[in-house]
Amino acid sequence: MDMRQGAERADRILDGTLKAIVPPVRWVHGTSISGLCSGSSTTGQVTRQRTVLTIISPERRGNFFGLVERHWKSSGYHITGNDPGKTFPSLYATAPGEYRMSLQIGDKGQAFFDVTTPCLDKASVPDPASDQEAPRLQDGEIPYPNHTSDFWSAKKPLPS
Amino acid sequence: MVTIDELTRLDTSKFSTAAKSWGEISRKASAARQRVDYEMVAALSKREKGEAASAALSDLRQLSQNYQYIHTECGLVRTALDGLAADLAEPQRKLQQALDHAEQLKFTVRSNGSVEFPRVSFDQLPAPALQQPAHPDSAPPLTAATDPNAAKAQEIADRIASALREAGEIDRRYAEELGKLRTNGNLKNTDWADVARDLKSLQAVRGDSAKELAERKGKPPRENARWWGEKSKEEQERLASLFPGEIGNLDGIPAETRDRANRDYLPMLMDKLREDGSDDAETKLAGLRGLSEKLTARNDPPLLLLGVGDEGHGRAILSYGNPDTSKNVSAYVPGLGTRLDADFADGTVARAQQTASTARRYNASTASVVWLGYDAPITGTDQGWNNLDVMGEGRAKKGAPTYDRFLESIRATNGNEHPHVTAIGHSYGSLTVGKASQEPSGIPADDIIILGSPGVGVDKAEDLGVGKEHVFVGAADNDPVSWAPSKRDTILGTGGVLMGGALGGYVATELFGDDKNWFGTDPASKEFGAQRFKVNDGPAPLIHGDFMPAHSRYFDPSRDPESAKNIGLIVSGHSKEITRMAPR
Numbered sequence: 209m210d211m212r213q214g215a216e217r218a219d220r221i222l223d224g225t226l227k228a229i230v231p232p233v234r235w236v237h238g239t240s241i242s243g244l245c246s247g248s249s250t251t252g253q254v255t256r257q258r259t260v261l262t263i264i265s266p267e268r269r270g271n272f273f274g275l276v277e278r279h280w281k282s283s284g285y286h287i288t289g290n291d292p293g294k295t296f297p298s299l300y301a302t303a304p305g306e307y308r309m310s311l312q313i314g315d316k317g318q319a320f321f322d323v324t325t326p327c328l329d330k331a332s333v334p335d336p337a338s339d340q341e342a343p344r345l346q347d348g349e350i351p352y353p354n355h356t357s358d359f360w361s362a363k364k365p366l367p368s
Numbered sequence: 369m370v371t372i373d374e375l376t377r378l379d380t381s382k383f384s385t386a387a388k389s390w391g392e393i394s395r396k397a398s399a400a401r402q403r404v405d406y407e408m409v410a411a412l413s414k415r416e417k418g419e420a421a422s423a424a425l426s427d428l429r430q431l432s433q434n435y436q437y438i439h440t441e442c443g444l445v446r447t448a449l450d451g452l453a454a455d456l457a458e459p460q461r462k463l464q465q466a467l468d469h470a471e472q473l474k475f476t477v478r479s480n481g482s483v484e485f486p487r488v489s490f491d492q493l494p495a496p497a498l499q500q501p502a503h504p505d506s507a508p509p510l511t512a513a514t515d516p517n518a519a520k521a522q523e524i525a526d527r528i529a530s531a532l533r534e535a536g537e538i539d540r541r542y543a544e545e546l547g548k549l550r551t552n553g554n555l556k557n558t559d560w561a562d563v564a565r566d567l568k569s570l571q572a573v574r575g576d577s578a579k580e581l582a583e584r585k586g587k588p589p590r591e592n593a594r595w596w597g598e599k600s601k602e603e604q605e606r607l608a609s610l611f612p613g614e615i616g617n618l619d620g621i622p623a624e625t626r627d628r629a630n631r632d633y634l635p636m637l638m639d640k641l642r643e644d645g646s647d648d649a650e651t652k653l654a655g656l657r658g659l660s661e662k663l664t665a666r667n668d669p670p671l672l673l674l675g676v677g678d679e680g681h682g683r684a685i686l687s688y689g690n691p692d693t694s695k696n697v698s699a700y701v702p703g704l705g706t707r708l709d710a711d712f713a714d715g716t717v718a719r720a721q722q723t724a725s726t727a728r729r730y731n732a733s734t735a736s737v738v739w740l741g742y743d744a745p746i747t748g749t750d751q752g753w754n755n756l757d758v759m760g761e762g763r764a765k766k767g768a769p770t771y772d773r774f775l776e777s778i779r780a781t782n783g784n785e786h787p788h789v790t791a792i793g794h795s796y797g798s799l800t801v802g803k804a805s806q807e808p809s810g811i812p813a814d815d816i817i818i819l820g821s822p823g824v825g826v827d828k829a830e831d832l833g834v835g836k837e838h839v840f841v842g843a844a845d846n847d848p849v850s851w852a853p854s855k856r857d858t859i860l861g862t863g864g865v866l867m868g869g870a871l872g873g874y875v876a877t878e879l880f881g882d883d884k885n886w887f888g889t890d891p892a893s894k895e896f897g898a899q900r901f902k903v904n905d906g907p908a909p910l911i912h913g914d915f916m917p918a919h920s921r922y923f924d925p926s927r928d929p930e931s932a933k934n935i936g937l938i939v940s941g942h943s944k945e946i947t948r949m950a951p952r
Contacts, residue, residue, distance in 0.1 A: 239668045239725065241718070244715065246715050289930065291947060293945060293947070295945050296937065296945055298933060310925070312729065314729030318729070322926075324926030349668075
C-alpha cells in the first residue's frame with residue numbers, strides 16, 4: 209500500500225465516521241498534511257482533517273462523543289485514549305493497519321476529526337475526497353461553527 | 369559635462385514615472401509566477417506522473433523561472449530609475465540654492481558657471497571684474513583678493529561647479545548600471561549569476577545603504593522597526609529589491625516584507641550553492657530545494673520565510689501563520705543534529721506545521737515558527753569519538769543572544785500590544801533557550817516549553833526568569849536524551865566514550881557527575897520545579913536500530929497526541945487546560 213491508497217483509506221474512515229452521526233452535521237475538509245516519516249526517505253504518512261461547522265452545544269457534546277466512540281468500536285477500531293476535560297475534550301483511536309484518529313474539541317466548541325496513515329511507500333497524494341457533499345472553501349480560513357442544528361445545537365441535555 | 373541649464377531644467381519625475389512602469393511589469397511577473405507555481409504546477413504535480421505530465425511540468429518550471437527573472441531584473445531597473453531620480457534631487461537643489469544666492473547678491477551667473485560680481489568701492493575700474501571658479505592649475509584670479517564680493521562670488525562659483533560635478537558623476541554611474549541591465553532576449557538561460565552580478569553593481573551605487581544595513585544588524589529590533597517605519601513605501605521597496613538577503617534577515621522588519629525579500633533571495637542563494645558544488649553546499653542546496661517546494665505550495669496556514677542563509681550549517685526561519693498579526697506566537701529551537709538539509713526542510717519544518725495546526729484549533733490567532741538561527745551540534749561518526757563539541761555549551765551560548773533578538777523582533781513587529789510569546793526548546797535546543805534566559809535582558813518570552821532536554825543550564829525553573837508556573841516540561845520516560853548519564857550508562861552500558869548512530873559520541877560520565885543531566889538539573893525532576901505535562905512514554909530505544917524514537921515524537925499528533933495537544937494548548941494561551949504527569 210502506498211501513500212495515495214492510504215490517504216484514500218483515511219478518507220473512507222472519515223466518511224464512515226461522519227455518516228454515523230445522526231442527525232448529520234455540516235463539515236468541510238481541513239488541510240491535508242503529507243510528509244516523510246522520520247528517518248526515512250522512501251516512506252511517508254498523510255493526515256486528513258475534517259472540521260465540523262455545526263454548532264455542538266456543551267449539553268449535547270457527550271452524546272456526540274458517545275456516538276463517535278460507539279461507531280469506532282463497532283468498526284473494529286481500538287479506543288486508545290480519552291481526555292474528557294471540560295473545555296477541550298478529545299478522543300483517540302486506532303484502526304487496523306495503524307491508522308490513528310482523533311476527535312477533538314477546540315475553540316468555541318468546534319469539533320475536528322483527524323486520521324493519520326501509517327508510514328507507507330511514497331506516492332503523490334490526491335486532494336481529500338468524500339462520497340458525501342461537503343462545501344468547498346475557496347480561500348481563507350475555516351469559519352467557526354455557524355450552522356445551527358435542532359438536535360446538536362440544542363441547549364437542553366437529552367433525557368438519559 | 370552637465371550644464372547649468374540642463375540641471376536646472378531637469379524634471380526628475382520622468383525617471384520616477386518610468387520607474388513606476390518597470391515596477392508594474394515586475395509586479396505582474398511576480399503575480400504570474402505565483403499563478404504558475406500555486407495553480408498550475410501544484411495542480412499538475414498531484415496527478416499521475418506520465419511522460420506528458422513530466423514534460424509539461426518541466427516547461428512550467430522553466431516558465432516560472434522566467435517570470436522570476438523578469439520580476440527581479442525589472443525590479444532592478446525600477447530601483448535604478450528611482451535611485452537616479454532621488455540622487456539627482458540633491459545636486460539640483462544645491463545648484464538652485466547657489467543660483468538663488470547669486471540673484472540675491474545681484475551677481476550674474478554665466479552659462480559656463482562663472483560668476484560676475486560688482487566691485488565694491490573701486491569707482492575707477494570701468495567694468496565689473498570676473499571671478500572664475502577656482503581651478504588647481506589655472507592662473508591666479510585677476511582681481512584683488514581683498515574685495516569681499518570676490519570671496520562670495522568664488523564660493524558661489526565653487527558650489528555651482530560642485531553641484532554640476534556631482535550630477536555628472538551620478539549620471540555617469542547610473543548610465544553605466546542601466547547599461548549593464550541587458551538581456552539577450554533568450555529566456556532559456558535565465559542565469560542567476562547574471563542577476564546576482566547586476567544586484568552587486570547596483571548595491572555598489574548605493575554604498576551608503578549597504579553600510580547602513582550592515583550597522584542595523586547590531587541594533588535592537590525595535591529601533592530597526594522604527595527606522596523602517598519612517599521610510600516611504602518607495603524607499604522600502606527599493607531597499608528590499610536591492611538588498612533582499614539583508615532585508616529578509618533583519619530583525620525588526622515586518623514579517624511579510626521579510627518573507628517577500630527572502631523569497632526573492634532564495635533562488636540567488638540556491639544558485640550560489642549550485643556553483644559552489646562542495647558537499648556542504650550540496651547539503652544546504654537540498655535543504656533549500658525542499659523549502660522552496662513547501663513555499664511554492666498553497667499553504668494553510670500561510671508559510672512565511674523569515675530568514676534564510678548559508679552561513680555555518682545554514683540558517684532557516686519559517687513561520688506557519690503570520691507572526692505579525694497573531695496574538696500567539698511560538699518559536700521552536702531544534703537540537704542535536706539539526707542543520708539546513710533535506711531532513712530539516714521535511715521533518716523539522718513539519719513540526720512547526722503540526723504545532724501551528726494543533727494550536728490554531730484552540731486559538732485561530734496563532735503562528736508557529738521554527739528557528740534555525742544557530743549552529744546546533746552536529747553528530748555523526750565523521751565527528752570522531754572525542755568531539756566534546758557535541759556535549760559542550762558553546763553552541764548554545766552562541767545562539768542564545770541571536771534567539772533573544774528574534775523573539776524581540778516578534779514583539780517589535782507584532783500588531784497586538786502584548787502578543788503571547790512561547791519559546792520552545794527541543795533537545796539541545798532547550799539548552800539554547802536556557803542560555804537565552806541567562807542573557808543580560810533575559811528571554812522575552814511569556815511561556816517556555818522544554819522537550820526531551822539534556823538540561824537547560826540552570827537548576828531551577830524559576831531561574832529561567834519567566835516564573836516557574838510558566839515553565840513546561842515534556843520528557844518521555846523512554847527518551848534517552850532526557851536521562852541523567854548514570855541512568856543511561858546503567859541501562860545502555862554507555863560508560864565511557866561509546867555509541868555510534870544518530871547521537872555520535874557520548875562523553876564519559878566522569879565529566880559531568882551522577883546527579884545531573886548533561887547541562888544541569890533534570891528539568892522533569894521535582895527539584896527543578898517546572899510544570900510537567902503528560903506525554904506518551906514512547907517506544908524503548910534500540911541500540912542497533914533507531915536509537916531514540918521517543919525523542920522526536922513530542923509534536924506529532926498521530927504518534928503522541930497527548931503531548932501534541934498539550935504543546936498546542938500552551939502555545940495558544942490555554943496552559944491551564946494541560947494534562948499533567950508527576951515530576952520524576
